[in-house]
Amino acid sequence: MAKLRIQFENGDPEKVIEFDPAKAPFHHDGRPGSVLDVMLGHGIHLEHACGGNCACTTCHVIVKQGFNKLGEASEQEEDLLDKAPGLTPTSRLGCQAVIDDPNAEIIVVVPRYTINQVSEAAEE
Amino acid sequence: MTTGSPPAAAGRATLGARVERIFDHTPDTRSLFLSLTSGKHLRFVPGHFISITIPLGDETRSRPYSIASDPEDRGPFEICFNRVEGGRGVAWLFERRIGDTIDFTGPFGAFTIDQPPDAELGFVAEGTGIAPIRPMLKLALGSASPRRVHLIYAAQDRAHILYTNDLERLTKTFENFSYETVIAPGEEIYDRLAAATQSRWVDRDADRTRHLYICGVGKGVIRLRDLLRGAGYERRAVHYEQW
Numbered sequence: 157m158a159k160l161r162i163q164f165e166n167g168d169p170e171k172v173i174e175f176d177p178a179k180a181p182f183h184h185d186g187r188p189g190s191v192l193d194v195m196l197g198h199g200i201h202l203e204h205a206c207g208g209n210c211a212c213t214t215c216h217v218i219v220k221q222g223f224n225k226l227g228e229a230s231e232q233e234e235d236l237l238d239k240a241p242g243l244t245p246t247s248r249l250g251c252q253a254v255i256d257d258p259n260a261e262i263i264v265v266v267p268r269y270t271i272n273q274v275s276e277a278a279e280e
Numbered sequence: 281m282t283t284g285s286p287p288a289a290a291g292r293a294t295l296g297a298r299v300e301r302i303f304d305h306t307p308d309t310r311s312l313f314l315s316l317t318s319g320k321h322l323r324f325v326p327g328h329f330i331s332i333t334i335p336l337g338d339e340t341r342s343r344p345y346s347i348a349s350d351p352e353d354r355g356p357f358e359i360c361f362n363r364v365e366g367g368r369g370v371a372w373l374f375e376r377r378i379g380d381t382i383d384f385t386g387p388f389g390a391f392t393i394d395q396p397p398d399a400e401l402g403f404v405a406e407g408t409g410i411a412p413i414r415p416m417l418k419l420a421l422g423s424a425s426p427r428r429v430h431l432i433y434a435a436q437d438r439a440h441i442l443y444t445n446d447l448e449r450l451t452k453t454f455e456n457f458s459y460e461t462v463i464a465p466g467e468e469i470y471d472r473l474a475a476a477t478q479s480r481w482v483d484r485d486a487d488r489t490r491h492l493y494i495c496g497v498g499k500g501v502i503r504l505r506d507l508l509r510g511a512g513y514e515r516r517a518v519h520y521e522q523w
Contacts, residue, residue, distance in 0.1 A: 184341070205331040205388040206344045211521055212329075212388045232502065232522065235515070239390040278295065278387060279320035 158260045160194055163220070165268040173198045177256045186251035191217055191264055194255065202266065208251035213240040215250035222262035227254035242267050294333065295322070299380045300356045306439050308363040309408065310374060311348065313356035317381060324351050326415035327392030327521075330359065333383040334369045343369040344523075346495075347387065348411035348443075350418050360411040360442065391521035396420045396427070397491045399517075402481055403431040404473060404504060406496030410442050412521065413495055421454045429454070432476050434462035434469050434496075470500025477504055482511040494520040 162171045173194055175182070180189030182197020186208030192215050195202045203214040213236050219226065223246045229237070233252045237243055248264075255262055296317035303311045316322055322330075329344040349358035361370050376382065393416045401420050405413045410433060420429050435441045441461050450457045464472040473496075481490060492513065494504050501522035508518045 205342065205386060206329070207331075207342060209344070209523060211344065211523065212390060214388060231505075235520075236390055238516070278293070278323055279316060279318055280323045 158255050158258055159262070160191065160255065161221075161261075161263045162195065162200060163263065163265045165265055171200050173200070177258055177260075180256075186215070187254050189254045189256055190251055191215075191248070191253045191255065191262070192250040195250070202250050204251055206251075210236065210249060210252055213237065213249065216240045216242070217248055217250045217253070217264040217266055218242075218244050219246040219248055219253070220263040220265055222255075222260055223248075225255065225257050225260040225262060227252075227256065229253070241269055294383050294385055296381050296383055297322075299376050299378050299382070302376075302378060305360070305442050306362075309360070309440065309442065310362070311358050311360045312373065312376065313349075313358050314382070315356040321354060322347075322357050322387065324357070324387040325392045325394045326351065326419045327412045328387035328389045329412070330384040330386035331388060332359075332369075332373070333385075334372050336368055336372070341369060342385070344388070345373075346389075346408075346411040346521075348414050350415045352418075360408050362408050389521075391493070391495065391519055393419055393493070396423055396425065397517075398425060398427070400428045400487070400490045401430075402490050402492040403429070404477060404492070404494040404496070405431065405433045406469060406473065406500070407435055407440060408442070409495035409497065409521075409523070411495075413493060414443055414446065416493060417450060417457070421450060421457055426456055429457045430480065431457075431459035432462060432473065432480065433459060434464065434473050434476075436466055436469065437463060470496075470498075470503055473500065474503060474507055477507060478511075481508065481513075488512040488514070489517075491517045492519065494518070495523075497523045 157174045158177050160173045177189050181193050183193050186192035205214040206212040233249050237247050297314035300315050301313035329346045331342040331344050334341050345359040348360040403413050447459050462472045501520050505520045
């Protein structure tokens with residue numbers, strides 16, 4: 157079983173998911189077996205304003221462990237990550253970062269801020 | 281299995297919008313004009329989309345729809361969409377009536393123009409991919425720069441070339457604006473767009489300082505991106521949104 161540990165920069169409690177990558181997809185948004193797919197399929201929310209179509213950066217996560225165990229990022233994902241606030245060398249889009257190694261132990265952090273953070277400021 | 285506390289709650293403010301007007305461009309392409317239920321004005325930049333909460337049976341899904349109107353317009357804002365086979369979200373949107381309310385978050389998106397670059401601008405739109413580009417054109421032409429702006433716009437038939445009155449008006453108002461249309465069946469549309477793009481922005485001259493913006497559906501968008509980057513345009517000068 158693969159293990160995905162999710163930490164939240166906003167202080168929400170850590171979550172741990174154990175899952176069989178061969179059973180992907182677990183939900184209907186994002187690439188099958190992606191961090192987003194695994195999280196949503198196990199009842200854990202991750203923003204994905206574009207529906208998990210690699211068209212925004214709201215599912216930005218920072219990989220603390222297991223970066224090399226994830227499927228490689230496409231040029232499209234890299235282009236979007238360029239625009240993600242708080243970009244790090246181990247940033248990925250949750251909708252695109254696929255975990256297919258059944259022995260992977262991945263730790264991701266969900267940053268506090270994502271691009272175009274929505275607040276009342278969206279109204280004027 | 282999961283361990284720990286209940287799922288983290290969604291961290292984004294949900295806004296409400298009322299359907300003020302409906303306009304059918306064609307039998308399968310519609311615009312909704314929306315106003316915030318709060319009475320305030322939605323702040324966005326050209327290219328942004330909103331993420332609409334769509335109830336489907338026992339669950340809800342969020343689906344993105346580009347804003348097709350000008351952020352400077354103080355009236356309702358506009359989203360534009362077309363029916364797609366098996367598209368349950370868009371089918372739900374087609375069922376909305378004047379006075380109905382919808383919930384959404386946003387605006388979002390990285391395919392935007394806030395400050396137009398000081399360069400010639402080229403746009404490629406396929407179908408309803410014109411939606412985010414429409415306000416971009418107005419922004420690019422509304423600023424003082426005399427930069428050239430050209431649009432290549434493709435659709436399956438003449439009826440699906442949307443906003444033609446707008447485009448004609450821009451053509452008459454701004455000498456530095458021009459556009460061309462590509463009419464082709466779906467399976468040929470990106471072949472034809474690639475040919476038009478190659479002709480205009482690759483073969484015609486050696487200028488690679490332009491900024492180019494592409495929006496459409498499917499892998500053809502990536503093909504156009506690769507064509508332009510492969511021809512020498514800087515990576516960050518080729519902007520695209522693929523749906």
